[in-house]
Amino acid sequence: MKTKLLFLLSFFAFILSFSQIKITGKVSYKNKGISEVNVTLKDTYDGATTDKDGNFSFETSEKGNHILTYSHSKYIGVEKDVNISNEDLNINTELKEQVNEIDAVIITVGSIEASDKNRSAIISPLDVYTTAGADAQISSYVTYLPGVQKVGETEGLFIRGGTGSEAKIFMDGSLINNYFSNSVPGIAGRDRFNTSLFKGNVFSSGGYSALYGQALSGALMLESVDFPDQSSYDFGISPIFLNASLQKVNDEKTFSYGVSAGYSNLKLMQEVLNFNTDFNEAPSGFNGDLNFRFKTKSGGMFKYYGMFNNDVMGVKTASLEPDSQYFLVDLKGKNTFHNLSFKQKFGKYLLNVGASYSFNRSDLNFSSETNNIKSSPTRLLTDGNYLNFKTVLERKINRRVTARGGFELNQAHEELSIEEVRKDYKDLISSAFLETDIAFSNRFSAKAGARAEYSSYLKESNFAPRFALAYRLDKDWTTSFAYGIFYQNPESRYINSGAKLDFQQSQHYIFQVQRTVEGRNLRLEAFYKKYNDLIKVQNIANIPGQYQPVQTAVNNLGNGFAKGVELFWRDKKTIKNIDYWISYSYLDSERNFLNYPTTLKPGFASEHTVSVVAKRFFPKLKFQTNLSFNYAKGRPYYDIVTENGANMIRNEGSLKDYSSLNLSFNYLPSIGKKDAKAFTVFVLSVSNVLGRKNMYGYNFSNDGNFRSAVVPPVNTFVFVGAFISFGVDKTQDAINNNL
Template sequence: MKTIYSKNLCFFTLFVCVLHFSQNVKITGRVSYKNKGISAVDVTLKDTYDGATTNKEGFFTFETSEKGNHTLIFSHTKYIGSEKNITISDQDLNINIDLKEQVNEIDAVVITAGSIEASDKNRSAIISPLDVYTTAGSDAQISSYLTYLPGVQKVGETEGLFIRGGTGTEAKIFMDGSLVNNYFSNSVPGIAGRDRLNTSLFKGNVFSSGGYSALYGQALSGALMLESVDFPDQSSYDFGVSPIFLNVALQRVNDDKTFSFGASAGYSNLKLMQEVFNFNTDFNEAPSGFNGDFNFRIKTKSGGVLKYYGMFNTDAMGVKTPGLDPDSQYSLVKLRGKNTFHNLSFRQKLGRYLLNVGSSYSFNRSDLNFSTQTDEVQSVPTRLLNDGNYLNFKTVLERKMNRISAVRGGFELNYANEELSIEDVNKGYRDLISSAFVETDLGFSNRFSAKIGARAEYSSYLKESNFAPRFALAYRLAKDWTTSFAYGIFYQNPESRYINSAAQLDFQQSQHYIFQVQKTAEGRSLRLEAFYKKYNDLIKVQNIANIPGQYQPVQTAVNNNGDGYAKGAELFWRDKKTIKNIDYWVSYSYLDSERDFMNYPMPLKPGFASQHTLSVVAKRFFPEMKFQTNLSFNYAKGRPYYDIISDNGENIIRNEGSLKDFSSLNLSFNYLPNIGKKDAKAFTVLVLSVSNVLGRKNIYGYNFSSDGNFRSAIVPPVNTFVFVGMFISFGVDKTEDAINNNL
């Protein structure tokens, strides 16, 4: 018996030794990408439970009792999986392997030089409707909101986006890819027009302060691309009321969200506020206007989306200012304006292709009457009437090559027909700009990508053509750090209002060089950007006439001999994480610009360009109090001003200087009474907004008398403005948007 036990014990010991010996086969190795170890790679022996995970240097080790031919599997979410056939015997194995990067849309670096984006894919809340509405001093206008971002100058005396040393007309605005002509309302000299399109129409917006896509043209400085909402969440009825306007709207959508339509109407009048506040501007007829719009959206059975938006509005105002010349006690200007805009777009996927077709039409009438008044005797008005019809058509076909690469191309037609009359002088302007473009996105890896494109245009009026190459590169320096570079050539027709002679003109041109470094982490972003712009073939003009009561002379283009440059650096920092319930950002821009254009007799710093601008915005939510407050501050170093006249056919500077520095502190308070009520049937917002709280007397420029001995300041219509309003939406509780989109 003892012998049997001894034999069994020896056999068991031998079995354990053999088993132990078979388990001692060790498999080690290193997983790398471009000679750098990759951590968190799963290494497994196929059809077994044996395996390991690589450490931060990319090394792995595990033991197995398997023998023979097997397959070793390497897997990681950011790299293409790989398999390696191995033979396991009695010897330890060392396996090294290089993986290829898994290229995908989520991890791929995005080119951001010159642009700030907000869309469904990039929820940074920059230029989102709610961000615009809840920024004090923006007046619910996208254009005003952009002055709190890098690169945009605060120019209060006229409308437009003044970007990096460019004029307000050198930036263009697009809706669903189509050009929006006359985006701003009609106005009188010295008072800026307002945005015509409702901010809430748009779900995603891309603002480019330079180096923008080849899909867009006719802009020397930048572009704002607005993307309208596809379908509303549900049917709703909206009502807004304040001392200066009344607005009602409805939006209906079917249960399947395949069809929706909506309409709105509003009326505004500044008369009541003029009675309450001490206005700088003497409105002998308070600014007023009527607006209405209609929209519909249709989703086709094949997944396409057809969208239409149409609007109509009127403008009216009268301004009375003290005269500067002895023969006029007062200068009077009266405005009557009309505008209509229609936009139709269609988007359809065709396999790996995406088709976008869009068109827009607009009509604008600006009817200005200028006169003077002395001892209650008014001169015969001088009428300046401008009618414009504009048509845009654009087709873009895009094909995906892989997850982050694509190629797109198309063509665009822009037609303009304008009639300008001053007294008995009539001028017609007609032009058809035909354009073709192609562009490709190239994703070489998650770290490196490029965008290469070109655009060609032909103007029937100028009888000239151009070719504009553009490209951009982006590289990820580290996990949260990226760098981008963009270069492009851009062309733009001369403004039609200066074409009053038979001068042979050509396209104006600019070249952009932009370098950016950006860090983006959860809740925080930092952008540092440097740029250089070179201007060529800018328009030079001569003064040809003066209109009574208007201190801006009528001018005519004479040649394309103008040029200039703009260079600078910008910083943007936004933080939504450090302090609970507080979202703030800081924007700073430095600009060095000089131009020899228009009626400038020599290269000068433009009168619309400030060397230093600073903006600070802070928003604070109090969820338990159903309350939000926000603050904004604008500062701009004083801009130069010039009094330039024509003397014997030569332009000379009669007076010049620098304005005092501009600053404005603004406050806004929003009360959201339905926070926390998930079953609320009505969402209400009460708004109190105070612009220029400290009442600083800012100056935008000067008008000069005909002899240059007297001047009057161009100032805001009112130093401090208070807005009180109530907005009610029946059917949609937007509380979650108010919180989630801002915090």
């Protein structure tokens, strides 16, 4: 019996082995084998996984018609009909790459870091607050990135050889016409907007999307917080300001509102520190804002933000003229801004609608003083009203293609008066745009778009095509190229004549190579910008003290170029608990515009700039120390005057090099009960620790024989402050985001 049983078992085993059919093959993509592909007979347990060369092999006892399936997360699944008889099968298959947002190469040309969600550089509020020397201002933080010049005597973002007015700032897609506070000549205005209002800030130093216009150089796109986590109360106190705010959220988390108010005054710090600027009235001001957000039942979101502030300042400087001892300028300004936005998905479509209104008044009075007797003031009064409306409709056609388009209206009405000069400027810029993102594969993607504008004042229209390409060289290395044409109206402050003017134009060519791995980012970028139709001006009135000549545009015959290379390296992983970055920019730029008598290197452009930022966090101590360093090669300066209707250079030269070492310390103590929801930060910040005497330029006397340096209001500034939030404990988030 044992012998018969063994025989039967051997016989059945032989029959089974004889009936097994071997299925082999190779799975490839563009003739290269793919590993880790699951190959199975549908509705059976038979199958295998491909090896490193894409080969697979398995046996089956199935017979007849079946379906062979191929699956891999990065490739489109395939099913093949097979007929299994008594012979082995060899089946080779070619797969197509599956494009997805996580693995697809993204276009980062002109930006610093890649984000799978937004496909651009993201600047977090915490990054801004913890960068020494940034003064909690987004615009100051951006100067630590490559391509942005540190220009201290006037506000604005000076990007790659462009003026401060050639870069624009947007909030939730809407243009902010007066992002900076009113200022006096030689002292830059500060950011009007609280950094914590925004959840992410996208900075483009060139080649930006067709959704944005009226900027020759770059764009800073600010996106406000969608919805607060929960109700909270916040307080901030320091020797120069006091503010408080509250944010309330309903239990269903469908509606929230918030208000804030603050007061600032530099008088106390002026008494403590040795200021270079003699403020006969210390800078001070009130500010307040209101916000609300609510979600619709269909998943939409309304957001409103409104703010107001006023500015008061008086500056007294030694006069360069023999007929007076001092030159005085007094400022009284006020501003209001309102922004309403709506976002809603309708099936495959995403609708974004935004509208904003702003009003700004700058009231400057210039006078001289001799033996405590003031002259009659010269008043420069400027009022501006601005309206913006924008709508964008986006549709994701498939995994590979996304299209978006819309239109925008920008209306400006400005009135200026100084002595006999009057100006009443009105303009409506109507714009339409269309753009598409195409992912040809996970290695290759493109963005193409165009923008068209019409100006009611210029009575001219333009058409601006833009495109960008990105290719992944390997897992960590990508390369990008961007080209675009950008238009901008002449600045309204130069318009006061019957001259026939047109749009100013720039063309951007940008090439980038970037390596990104976890916690590390290396970027090399080269660019070339060509300027056409820039504004040329002549002086028509002089304000006493030669601070700010009033000029008028005469034609669009200006031109110029800017070219350079940039390096950016950021590392969060090599040294434990240390985040640092290094940026370097080389800029070669020349222009013949405004009152330049010939082609010159712009007075706002430095040839070499270097920035170093380092942050060290001590998690157990809840303590952070930050260091930053800025260096810029000395900029050129010019004393340009108008004689016999022609502009000429009377004095010129180069400033000494600029450098500043800054330190800040942040401490997050535990206050109150252990389980209390509270977040506290104590801040100590010292700007220009070494007390270097930097300078931004010169003012010249009317005859050109005397000059005085334009310098920062103070060489070394010390800031001490405390920020307390009740209702939301952000301590752990602060710790995690700094590691």
